[in-house]
Amino acid sequence: MPVVTSFRRLSEEEKYERFMQRIEAGEKIEADDWMPEDYRMTLIKLIAMHAISEIMGALPEKEWVPKAPSLRRKLGIMAKVQDEMGHGQLLLRVAEDLMAPLGKTREEIMQDLFKGDLKFHNVFHMPAPTWADAGLIGWLVDGAAIITQTNMLDASYGPYARALKRICAEEVFHAQHGESIILALAEGTKEQKEMLQDALNRWWEALLMFFGPASSETTGASKQDITIKYRIRTKTNEQLRQDFFTKYVPRILALGLKLPDETMHFDEKQGKWIYKQPDWNKFKEIIRNNGPKSKERLRLRELSYYHNAWVREALSGQSAAV
Amino acid sequence: MKITKPEELHQHPEYKEALVELLFQLADDDFILSYRGSEWLGLAPHIEEDIAFSSINQDTMGHAAMYYQLLEDIGIGKADDLAHQRPSSERRNAVLLEEVNGPGHYLHEPRYDWAFAVVRHYFYTQAKKVRIDSLKHSSYEPLAQVAVKINMELYYHLMHWRTWFIQLTNAQGEARERMKNAVAKVFEDFGGVLTLGAKGDRMVEFGLIESEETLKQRWVQAMKPIFEEVNLDLPSEFGMKRGNGRNGEHTADLDEAIMTLSEVYRLDPLTAW
Ligand SMILES: [Fe+2]
Ligand SMILES: [Fe+2]
Numbered sequence: 001m002p003v004v005t006s007f008r009r010l011s012e013e014e015k016y017e018r019f020m021q022r023i024e025a026g027e028k029i030e031a032d033d034w035m036p037e038d039y040r041m042t043l044i045k046l047i048a049m050h051a052i053s054e055i056m057g058a059l060p061e062k063e064w065v066p067k068a069p070s071l072r073r074k075l076g077i078m079a080k081v082q083d084e085m086g087h088g089q090l091l092l093r094v095a096e097d098l099m100a101p102l103g104k105t106r107e108e109i110m111q112d113l114f115k116g117d118l119k120f121h122n123v124f125h126m127p128a129p130t131w132a133d134a135g136l137i138g139w140l141v142d143g144a145a146i147i148t149q150t151n152m153l154d155a156s157y158g159p160y161a162r163a164l165k166r167i168c169a170e171e172v173f174h175a176q177h178g179e180s181i182i183l184a185l186a187e188g189t190k191e192q193k194e195m196l197q198d199a200l201n202r203w204w205e206a207l208l209m210f211f212g213p214a215s216s217e218t219t220g221a222s223k224q225d226i227t228i229k230y231r232i233r234t235k236t237n238e239q240l241r242q243d244f245f246t247k248y249v250p251r252i253l254a255l256g257l258k259l260p261d262e263t264m265h266f267d268e269k270q271g272k273w274i275y276k277q278p279d280w281n282k283f284k285e286i287i288r289n290n291g292p293k294s295k296e297r298l299r300l301r302e303l304s305y306y307h308n309a310w311v312r313e314a315l316s317g318q319s320a321a322v
Numbered sequence: 323m324k325i326t327k328p329e330e331l332h333q334h335p336e337y338k339e340a341l342v343e344l345l346f347q348l349a350d351d352d353f354i355l356s357y358r359g360s361e362w363l364g365l366a367p368h369i370e371e372d373i374a375f376s377s378i379n380q381d382t383m384g385h386a387a388m389y390y391q392l393l394e395d396i397g398i399g400k401a402d403d404l405a406h407q408r409p410s411s412e413r414r415n416a417v418l419l420e421e422v423n424g425p426g427h428y429l430h431e432p433r434y435d436w437a438f439a440v441v442r443h444y445f446y447t448q449a450k451k452v453r454i455d456s457l458k459h460s461s462y463e464p465l466a467q468v469a470v471k472i473n474m475e476l477y478y479h480l481m482h483w484r485t486w487f488i489q490l491t492n493a494q495g496e497a498r499e500r501m502k503n504a505v506a507k508v509f510e511d512f513g514g515v516l517t518l519g520a521k522g523d524r525m526v527e528f529g530l531i532e533s534e535e536t537l538k539q540r541w542v543q544a545m546k547p548i549f550e551e552v553n554l555d556l557p558s559e560f561g562m563k564r565g566n567g568r569n570g571e572h573t574a575d576l577d578e579a580i581m582t583l584s585e586v587y588r589l590d591p592l593t594a595w
Contacts, residue, residue, distance in 0.1 A: 058364050063429055065360045069586035069595035070402045071387040074360075075380055081363055082376035089369045131586045131595070181595075189593050303431065304365040311367035311436050314490055314497035 007034070023231045028158030031097040039230050043157055044098050046227065048109050051091035053121040056113075057141075058084045059297045060124060064134035073181070080138060080177050087167045094159045114302050116289050122209045125291025132185055132192075132199035138178020140203065140248065144210045146171045147243050156231040186255040197257055204260040208278045209286070211244065212237040245273040323529060326463045328395045340524040341462055342398060343414070344531060347519065347568055348453075349389035350415035353405055354576070355446060356382035357583050358419070359439075361428035367436055374482060378443075381475045388468045395464065406584040407591060410572040413580075416514040417567045418442060420576040437497075437504035440490060444483035445508055445545075449515050451476050452540045453531070461529035484548065491552040505554060513560035516541065519568025 068074040112118035155161040185196040261276045331338040359379035366372040390401035424435035457469035491501040518534045549556040565571030
C-alpha cells in the first residue's frame with residue numbers, strides 16, 4: 001500500500017501531526033500503529049495501573065467471600081470478585097501489547113508493583129472490616145469506577161476503549177450487587193443500619209480521593225492534562241467527582257444515611273456541589289503504599305506469586321518441550 | 323419405587339431418613355470444598371487460573387445450594403440455616419474436603435499447596451462425576467433432576483483438573499515430587515470421599531444411589547488410564563486416616579471453617595442479609 005510506504009518516509013514531526021489529526025477526527029489507534037512515545041508511555045502507565053487496581057481490588061472483597069452471610073450472597077460476591085480478576089487479565093493483555101515493542105512483559109508489571117513503582121488505586125489500600133464494607137465497595141467504589149471508566153469509553157486507543165466497553169457492562173452488575181447488599185442492611189435491624197453508616201463514614205474520604213486531585217498543583221502528580229490532550233479521556237477529575245455527587249448523594253440520603261460531611265450542599269448559583277476537600281497529603285501517602293492496608297495486601301500478592309513460582313516453572317518447562 | 327414429590331415422603335419415613343442422609347453428604351461435600359476453594363481467590367498460580375478456579379467454585383457452591391434446597395423442600399430446615407448453622411458433629415462431608423489448603427490463613431501469610439489443591443479437586447471431581455451419573459437414575463426424582471443439571475457443569479470441571487494433574491505430574495523435578503506427595507496425602511483420606519457411611523445400605527436398598535463398591539470400581543476404572551499416563555501406581559484400597567465424616571467424625575479444621583463461613587450470618591441468624 002503506497003500510503004504505508006509514504007508514511008515511513010515522513011519525519012517524526014509529520015508523523016506526529018498525522019497522529020493528532022487522526023485522533024482529533026475520532027479515529028482509533030491500534031496496537032501496531034505509529035504513536036508518539038509519551039502517548040505509549042502514558043497508556044502503559046494508565047492501563048497497567050488500571051489492571052493492577054482491578055487485581056488488588058479483589059483483595060479487600062476477597063476477605064468477605066468466604067464469610068458472605070447466605071448462599072445467595074456467597075455466590076454473588078464470588079462472581080463479582082471473579083469478574084474483577086477477569087478485568088485485570090483483560091487489561092494486562094492490552095498493556096502487554098503496548099509494552100511488547102519495549103521488550104517488556106507481565107513479569108515487569110508484577111515486579112514494578114512489588115517494588116512500589118506501579119501504583120494501584122487509593123481505595124484498595126483501605127480496610128474493609130465489616131460486611132457492610134463489602135456492600136459499599138460494590139455500590140460506591142464500583143459506582144465511582146463506572147463514572148471514570150465511562151469517561152474513557154471513547155478513548156483514542158482502540159484496544160483500551162474496547163476493553164472498557166466490556167468492563168463497564170459488568171461494572172453495572174457489580175453496582176447492582178453492591179446496592180442489593182446495601183439495601184438489605186438499610187432496611188434491616190438497628191445494628192445493620194449502624195454497620196452501614198459506619199462503612200459510609202469510613203469510605204467517604206477515599207471515595208472523594210478516587211477521582212484524583214482537581215489540578216496537578218494539589219499533588220504535583222495529575223496525569224489528566226496529557227490524557228485529555230491525547231483524547232484518552234474527556235472530563236477532568238473535578239467534573240467526574242461532581243458527576244458522582246449528582247448521581248449518588250440523593251441515593252445515599254434516600255436510604256436514610258447521613259453524609260459524613262456537614263458542609264456538603266449543591267450551590268445553585270455556581271451549579272456545583274460544595275464539599276469538604278479530602279486530605280490530599282494523606283492521598284499521596286496512601287498511593288505511595290503507606291495506606292492502612294497497603295503493605296498487607298502487597299504482601300499477600302507477593303507471597304502467592306513467589307510461593308507458586310514452582311507451578312509456573314513447571315508449565316514453562318513443558319511448553320518449551322512441546 | 324419412585325418418589326416424584328417431597329409430600330409423598332410422609333408415607334415413607336425410612337426412605338426419607340436415608341434420603342436426608344444422602345442429601346447432607348452431597349450438600350456438605352460441595353459446600354465445604356467450595357469454601358476451601360474460595361479461600362484460594364486471588365492466590366492461584368496465575369491470574370487466568372484464579373478466574374477459572376473461581377468459576378468452578380461458584381458452580382460447586384451452586385450445587386451445594388441446590389442440595390440444601392432439596393432438604394428445605396423436604397422440611398428439614400432453611401437452606402441457609404443448614405449451610406451456616408449446623409455444628410461440625412452434624413456435618414456429613416468427607417474429612418478430606420474440610421482440610422485446610424495449607425499453612426497460614428487466607429488473609430495472612432497463606433502458603434497454600436497448589437499440588438494438594440489439584441489432586442484433591444481432581445480426585446473428588448471424578449468421584450462426584452461417578453456419583454452424579456448414578457444419581458441421574460435415583461428413585462427420588464427431584465434429586466435425579468438436580469443431578470442432570472449438575473452433570474452439565476462437571477464435564478468442564480473434570481477436564482480442568484485433569485489437565486492440571488497430568489501437566490504437573492508429568493513435569494520433571496520439583497513439580498513431580500510435590501504432586502507425588504499430594505497424591506499420597508489425598509489417598510490417606512480418600513476412602514472417606516468414596517464411602518456412603520453407616521446408612522449407605524439403606525440408600526442402595528431404596529434405589530437412591532448405587533452401592534459404594536460399584537461407585538468405587540467406576541472411579542478406579544476412570545483413573546486407571548490417567549495413572550498410567552503419569553506413570554504412578556493406583557492403589558486398590560483408600561484410607562480414612564482421620565475418621566469417617568459421613569458418620570459425623572471431623573477435625574478441628576472443620577470447626578474453624580464453620581466459624582469463618584458463618585461469621586456474618588451468626589451476627590443475626592434471624593434477619594435478612
Ligand atoms: Fe472491575
Ligand atoms: Fe467492579
